[in-house]
Amino acid sequence: MVPIHQRILKDIESRIISGIWPPGHRIPVEHELLKEYQCSRMTVNKALSVLAERGMIIRRRKLGSFVASRQIDRKVMDIQDISTEAELAGHEHSHKILMRKIEMLDSTTATRLGEAVGAEILRLHCLHAVDGKANALERRIIMLDVVPSARAESFASVPPGKWLLDMVPWSKARHVIRAVSADATTARLLETERGEACLTLIRQTWQDRRTVTYVEFIHPGDRFQFAGDFHPNERGVIDQPSRGSAS
Amino acid sequence: MVPIHQRILKDIESRIISGIWPPGHRIPVEHELLKEYQCSRMTVNKALSVLAERGMIIRRRKLGSFVASRQIDRKVMDIQDISTEAELAGHEHSHKILMRKIEMLDSTTATRLGEAVGAEILRLHCLHAVDGKANALERRIIMLDVVPSARAESFASVPPGKWLLDMVPWSKARHVIRAVSADATTARLLETERGEACLTLIRQTWQDRRTVTYVEFIHPGDRFQFAGDFHPNERGVIDQPSRGSAS
DNA sequence: GATCAGCTTTTGTCTATACAAATAGATACA
DNA sequence: TGTATCTATTTGTATAGACAAAAGCTGATC
Numbered sequence: 001m002v003p004i005h006q007r008i009l010k011d012i013e014s015r016i017i018s019g020i021w022p023p024g025h026r027i028p029v030e031h032e033l034l035k036e037y038q039c040s041r042m043t044v045n046k047a048l049s050v051l052a053e054r055g056m057i058i059r060r061r062k063l064g065s066f067v068a069s070r071q072i073d074r075k076v077m078d079i080q081d082i083s084t085e086a087e088l089a090g091h092e093h094s095h096k097i098l099m100r101k102i103e104m105l106d107s108t109t110a111t112r113l114g115e116a117v118g119a120e121i122l123r124l125h126c127l128h129a130v131d132g133k134a135n136a137l138e139r140r141i142i143m144l145d146v147v148p149s150a151r152a153e154s155f156a157s158v159p160p161g162k163w164l165l166d167m168v169p170w171s172k173a174r175h176v177i178r179a180v181s182a183d184a185t186t187a188r189l190l191e192t193e194r195g196e197a198c199l200t201l202i203r204q205t206w207q208d209r210r211t212v213t214y215v216e217f218i219h220p221g222d223r224f225q226f227a228g229d230f231h232p233n234e235r236g237v238i239d240q241p242s243r244g245s246a247s
Numbered sequence: 248m249v250p251i252h253q254r255i256l257k258d259i260e261s262r263i264i265s266g267i268w269p270p271g272h273r274i275p276v277e278h279e280l281l282k283e284y285q286c287s288r289m290t291v292n293k294a295l296s297v298l299a300e301r302g303m304i305i306r307r308r309k310l311g312s313f314v315a316s317r318q319i320d321r322k323v324m325d326i327q328d329i330s331t332e333a334e335l336a337g338h339e340h341s342h343k344i345l346m347r348k349i350e351m352l353d354s355t356t357a358t359r360l361g362e363a364v365g366a367e368i369l370r371l372h373c374l375h376a377v378d379g380k381a382n383a384l385e386r387r388i389i390m391l392d393v394v395p396s397a398r399a400e401s402f403a404s405v406p407p408g409k410w411l412l413d414m415v416p417w418s419k420a421r422h423v424i425r426a427v428s429a430d431a432t433t434a435r436l437l438e439t440e441r442g443e444a445c446l447t448l449i450r451q452t453w454q455d456r457r458t459v460t461y462v463e464f465i466h467p468g469d470r471f472q473f474a475g476d477f478h479p480n481e482r483g484v485i486d487q488p489s490r491g492s493a494s
Numbered sequence: 495g496a497t498c499a500g501c502t503t504t505t506g507t508c509t510a511t512a513c514a515a516a517t518a519g520a521t522a523c524a
Numbered sequence: 525t526g527t528a529t530c531t532a533t534t535t536g537t538a539t540a541g542a543c544a545a546a547a548g549c550t551g552a553t554c
Contacts, residue, residue, distance in 0.1 A: 003507060029534060040509045045535080053300055055419065061516040061535045179426035179446035179468030197444035197468070199426035221426030221444070250537055276504060287539045292505080308505045308546040 004039045008047035016056055016067050027057060027065040092131050095138075095159045098189075099125035102144070102151070109141070113204065113211050120144040122151065124160055127189055134191045135223060140215040147212060164205075164213055176202040177226065180218070190220045197221035251286045255294035260455075263303055263314050263416065274304060274312040301418040301455070315416070339378050342385075342406045345436075346372035349391070349398070356388070360451065360458050367391040369398065371407055374436055381438045382470065387462040394459060408462070411452075415459055423449040424473065427465070437467045444468035 002010075015021045028036070033044040048065055051057045059065045101123045110117040121141050128136040140160055142150045147164070155163060178200045187194040199219045205212045249257075262268045275283070280291045295312055298304045306312045348370045357364040373385040387407055389397045394415055402410060425447040434441040446466045452459045 005507075031534080040511095042510085043508060045537095046507085048535090050300060053297060059535065062518060062533055063516090064534065175473075177424055177446070177473040179444040179466075179471075181442075181444045181468075195428075195442060197426040197428045199424070199446075219426075221428070224425075226422075226424040252537075278504080287541095289540085290538060292507095293537085295505090306505060309503055309548060310546090311504065 004037055005043045005047040005050075008033060008037055008044060009050055012047070012051060013056065021067050023067050025067045027067065029064055093128065094132075095126055095128045097124065097126050097155055099123065100155070113141070113214055115143065115211050124155065126155070126160060128159070133223065134189065135219065137186060137189050137218040138215060139218075140213060142213045143211050146210045160213075161215070174204045178202070179221070182218075182220075186218055190218070192220045192222070199224055199226070201226070251284055252290045252294040252297075255280060255284055255286075255291060256297055259294070259298060260303065264454075268314050270314050272314045274314065276311055301416075303416050303418070340375065341379075342373055342375045344371065344373050344402055346370065347402065360388070360461055362390065362458050371402065373402070373407060375406070380470070381436060382466065384433060384436050384465040385462060386465075387460060389460045390458050393454060393457050407460075411460055415454065417452045417454050417459055419453040421451045421453075425449070426468070429465075429467075433465055437465070439467045439469070446471055446473070448473075 012021075012027060021027070027048070030041050030044045030048065033047075034041050037044065048057065048059060052059045052065070056068055057065050058068050103121060103123055105113070105115060105117055105119045105121050107117050110119070120143075122144055124138070124140040124142070126138040126140065127134060128138060138160070142160070142164070144151055150163075153163060180198050180200050182190065182192055182194055182196045182198050184194050186198065187196060190198070192198075198221050201217045201219070202215070203217075204214045259268075259274060268274065274295070277288055277291045277295065280295075281288050284291065295304065295306065299306050299312075303315055304312050305315050350368060350370055352360070352362060352364055352366045352368050354364050357366070367390075369389040369391055371385070371387040371389070373387065374381060375383040375385060385407070389407070389411070391398055394411070396414065397410075400410060427445050427447050429437065429439060429441055429443045429445050431441050433445065434443060437445070439445075445468050448464045448466070449462070450464075451461045
């Protein structure tokens with residue numbers, strides 16, 4: 001049985017992480033939470049104190065508790081779910097499909113993905129904009145035999161990353177981050193100069209042993225960064241205490 | 248008046264930081280502490296829980312509480328411990344201190360760090376090379392009031408990142424990854440061209456609410472990338488900086 | 495010797511209550 | 525109008541006590 005205070009903590013945490021409660025949102029006061037969870041105030045207080053200690057919420061007497069403004073504690077997938085990220089931060093996101101093509105996997109790409117030559121893939125090029133300014137060029141491959149439902153999807157209204165995130169469970173992801181200079185085409189699309197430093201994120205996602213999707217995001221270096229906070233202890237890492245050395 | 252549980256917390260914390268209680272040391276049990284501080288068990292428990300939440304101690308029923316090893320969750324820190332990483336991968340790593348200077352925190356930097364103007368800091372510039380080729384330019388600030396022992400350290404034999412990892416426990420780290428173009432100085436030091444895309448990693452590490460260190464690493468984009476594998480539910484950590492055998 | 499049950503220590507969780515401290519907002523007053 | 529004071533709300537800290545859970549230890553039993 002999960003302790004109550006941890007249940008409260010996880011409930012609130014998930015609402016923060018998912019964006020249901022955006023930064024600045026006022027969390028129910030202790031009094032309301034103890035009624036909802038049928039527990040004592042100290043129990044609620046413990047949960048909220050831990051969240052405050054982690055920097056996920058800010059607590060102020062008389063005012064209440066609020067979701068902290070900084071994107072604290074973001075999870076793996078968030079690293080490039082552009083639309084969600086932008087919305088969480090209160091920005092407007094839009095995307096445009098530049099190319100959508102079904103083809104067979106050629107040998108070069110197949111090798112890079114570690115998949116079989118000739119597999120059917122959906123190749124997508126997509127341009128993302130945040131607050132009306134080009135923010136990322138996305139080049140994606142989706143394995144159609146793993147995600148057959150992608151065949152019928154236009155991705156006009158939901159960006160591919162978000163769609164996949166909702167549709168397909170994954171068991172492993174590999175990220176590579178690089179800095180590259182923009183070539184002429186990229187520079188034009190991203191509304192920047194040729195040779196400008198760009199941040200590239202490459203990500204391959206697997207389900208079991210099969211690749212689900214492979215994607216490259218190219219971001220203009222002057223408008224984009226990756227950021228994340230980490231707490232060493234979060235996962236309850238157990239470090240074996242040395243026995244018998246106590247004295 | 249400082250609350251009791253914070254006094255207990257600070258007392259224990261300072262003994263851990265100072266090294267009086269080394270990793271693995273058994274902390275007095277709650278029963279002893281409540282006698283020493285003349286307070287209730289819940290108060291002691293609160294203090295110890297916070298320390299456990301911060302990862303400074305490990306608590307185990309029946310066994311007691313122990314000072315945690317300083318490298319909890321290595322994966323997070325590995326993102327930047329160049330020397331360790333290089334050695335693990337079988338490469339030879341060297342570093343050279345370019346600048347080492349004690350100064351007061353100016354207002355611009357203080358704002359960026361969220362610290363008080365005028366605090367004493369150690370400013371370090373350091374060039375890292377892997378297999379004889381320049382690999383990273385490190386610009387670091389160490390807060391001397393948080394890490395007073397840094398004052399006496401030359402960092403000639405042990406690189407600052409590794410030294411801090413061994414010496415100072417931390418409770419939170421923030422990473423920012425950016426792409427920037429090399430300016431003339433950076434290009435010269437990194438043996439690359441001016442304007443070349445570089446990968447910058449900025450990391451700020453906290454202990455409690457105090458900054459321990461702030462560091463920028465600038466890597467040549469043609470020789471470096473971050474890569475890492477992730478599994479769902481794991482923490483979003485980019486580990487294993489690998490030298491770019493760009494393919 | 496092996497196994498199981500019970501004992502002991504230590505931390506984990508929870509309750510119910512109490513008073514303190516911060517502070518926004520309302521009210522009284524100059 | 526501006527200012528000081530009061531009040532209500534919400535979090536912060538602390539207490540004393542209770543039982544649960546983990547895990548090492550002991551001893552009885554087969």
